[in-house]
Amino acid sequence: MKYKKIGNIVGLGLGILLLLTAVIIFYPQNVWPFAANLDDLIPPEGQYNVRILRDEWGVPHIFGQTDADAAYGLAYANAEDDFGTIQDTVLASRGMLGQVYGRDSAPIDYFVHLLRIWDDIDAQYETIPPETRAVLEAYAAGLNHYAARHPDEVATPDLFPITGQDITAGFMLKVPVFFGLDSAVGELFEPPEDGGDQRSEIGDFSIAIANLQSPISNLRSLRLQRFRRQPRPLRQR
Numbered sequence: 001m002k003y004k005k006i007g008n009i010v011g012l013g014l015g016i017l018l019l020l021t022a023v024i025i026f027y028p029q030n031v032w033p034f035a036a037n038l039d040d041l042i043p044p045e046g047q048y049n050v051r052i053l054r055d056e057w058g059v060p061h062i063f064g065q066t067d068a069d070a071a072y073g074l075a076y077a078n079a080e081d082d083f084g085t086i087q088d089t090v091l092a093s094r095g096m097l098g099q100v101y102g103r104d105s106a107p108i109d110y111f112v113h114l115l116r117i118w119d120d121i122d123a124q125y126e127t128i129p130p131e132t133r134a135v136l137e138a139y140a141a142g143l144n145h146y147a148a149r150h151p152d153e154v155a156t157p158d159l160f161p162i163t164g165q166d167i168t169a170g171f172m173l174k175v176p177v178f179f180g181l182d183s184a185v186g187e188l189f190e191p192p193e194d195g196g197d198q199r200s201e202i203g204d205f206s207i208a209i210a211n212l213q214s215p216i217s218n219l220r221s222l223r224l225q226r227f228r229r230q231p232r233p234l235r236q237r
Contacts, residue, residue, distance in 0.1 A: 041144035048072040068138035075142025087155045093169035117172045136164035
């Protein structure tokens with residue numbers, strides 16, 4: 001008993017020491033482990049050559065020297081219009097919505113894993129033609145730049161940096177939704193009539209379904225939508 005008590009005290013002391021060490025390392029940088037320093041997300045000056053012009057109705061017009069330049073500017077303009085929805089879309093494509101919004105978002109996270117989206121991306125992203133990857137990564141860079149300049153709008157720091165793989169995952173998640181697969185899978189999350197637990201299996205996936213009330217069709221609400229802005233004069237960036 002005596003040695004057990006000593007062991008508990010030693011374990012508690014080591015835990016406190018590790019916590020203090022983490023605070024000393026990360027607190028001065030205002031960042032916790034695995035969360036990016038947003039200031040580091042700003043691309044080097046001159047990497048992208050782009051202008052964003054908004055007309056009197058607030059519609060952005062993007063002018064770039066290359067497709068990647070235009071993608072970068074488009075991402076920044078999209079973030080200006082509705083950064084919250086964009087972040088939710090990235091969370092959805094990573095299967096992380098449940099971590100932020102709770103278990104009601106579990107069906108969407110399940111849907112992402114069911115489709116094995118990230119298995120395909122990890123295996124095949126590098127096979128995408130370089131010019132296409134440049135566009136994907138430029139769009140991601142535009143979102144990261146906006147996050148760095150507007151940290152108060154960042155939903156969760158560990159979402160960043162956003163990558164070209166994230167943009168690809170968003171497209172891969174969106175396509176089956178167009179064909180109604182989300183509705184079919186969403187039916188699995190309806191509570192059984194007798195109120196008990198129901199077990200459903202699809203491939204290698206086995207999940208317990210009880211009181212999840214939000215259908216997978218909520219994915220549709222995460223599509224990027226144009227945010228109606230008040231008319232304003234043309235401006236140049």
